[in-house]
Amino acid sequence: MAKERLSFKNGSRICYSVKENNLTDFYNKAIEFATMSEDDYLIELRLDYLINKKIDIKDIVKCISNIKKYINNECEIDRQFIATIRNFSNGGNCLIDNKNYYDIVEVLYEKSIVDAIDIDYDFYENKSNSIKKLFSGKKTLIITYSCRDRVLTKDEYDEVLKTLIKTPAYILKIVTKAFSTDDTERLMVVAKYFDNILKKQNKCLVAISTGKIGILSRVWYEYSNTMIIYLDAYELDMVPEGMINKKVYDKCRNLITKLDEFKNLSIIKDSL
Numbered sequence: 001m002a003k004e005r006l007s008f009k010n011g012s013r014i015c016y017s018v019k020e021n022n023l024t025d026f027y028n029k030a031i032e033f034a035t036m037s038e039d040d041y042l043i044e045l046r047l048d049y050l051i052n053k054k055i056d057i058k059d060i061v062k063c064i065s066n067i068k069k070y071i072n073n074e075c076e077i078d079r080q081f082i083a084t085i086r087n088f089s090n091g092g093n094c095l096i097d098n099k100n101y102y103d104i105v106e107v108l109y110e111k112s113i114v115d116a117i118d119i120d121y122d123f124y125e126n127k128s129n130s131i132k133k134l135f136s137g138k139k140t141l142i143i144t145y146s147c148r149d150r151v152l153t154k155d156e157y158d159e160v161l162k163t164l165i166k167t168p169a170y171i172l173k174i175v176t177k178a179f180s181t182d183d184t185e186r187l188m189v190v191a192k193y194f195d196n197i198l199k200k201q202n203k204c205l206v207a208i209s210t211g212k213i214g215i216l217s218r219v220w221y222e223y224s225n226t227m228i229i230y231l232d233a234y235e236l237d238m239v240p241e242g243m244i245n246k247k248v249y250d251k252c253r254n255l256i257t258k259l260d261e262f263k264n265l266s267i268i269k270d271s272l
Contacts, residue, residue: 006042006080006116006140006171008204008227015042015082015228019093021049023063030067034079042228044082045114047104048094051085057104061112068113082142083108084118090146091175091210098126109134116140116171124167132168143169148177148210157190165194165201171227172198173206178214188217191226206230 016033020026026049033043050060064081071079085104086092096104101123108117117139124131124143135141145160152160157174164172174191178184191207198205204227209217218229 012227013042015044015230017044017046019046019049021053027063034071038077042080044084046084048086048092052094057107064112080115082116082118083114087120090120091148102127116142118142121145141169142171143167144173146175151183161194171204175208178209178211184209184214184217
């Protein structure tokens with residue numbers, strides 16, 4: 001079954017994102033991330049950065065295959081990969097029409113050895129029948145809903161997640177912009193509420209707030225039980241050993257003026 005492609009036996013998993021825009025740097029960064037330690041974490045391959053440079057999908061697939069071959073020989077752990085395609089309109093780095101988008105997803109599904117494919121929700125809306133036929137369990141499907149230009153209310157979050165639950169995706173991902181600590185708190189409270197509902201349906205949730213204030217959603221991922229914690233090494237200042245610099249985390253925490261209130265669920269609910 002698709003839900004078995006990405007395993008969460010030990011709870012949430014860290015995911016490091018590769019965003020280089022040429023094949024050589026892309027390959028090298030993926031190898032660097034994948035071999036930095038033997039901990040069980042994921043690697044996200046942001047293919048939109050390569051697609052934006054008009055790199056052919058066949059060359060991208062070949063690059064991914066070479067990455068996996070190297071890792072299979074060098075790593076004691078079976079490293080798992082997520083291939084992500086994100087349009088500009090959803091905070092990504094490419095502009096691609098639905099036909100070409102689907103063609104790339106189809107090639108990734110059939111030819112590539114990634115474990116999961118992350119697609120935009122609006123693309124899924126337009127190609128839902130084709131996507132349902134394509135994803136038959138061979139790979140994990142991740143569907144991402146993005147809203148980066150305004151604040152969502154609790155009711156709007158509820159409606160978005162109710163809609164995502166109806167899709168065939170094993171992992172539901174929601175990404176929103178945080179303009180205040182209240183925005184991130186609201187997202188995380190909703191994520192925590194839906195966690196039990198999703199578990200009953202054998203689905204997982206990833207909830208992310210972007211921006212400086214949004215870092216709270218990553219620092220406090222334990223609260224929302226989100227299953228994948230995306231860490232961007234370019235923003236979070238990784239140390240050479242591959243661990244996230246504690247000073248960076250502490251600095252992020254200090255930016256959150258309502259941190260004490262956040263620890264108290266009853267207070268958070270009152271602020272919704």
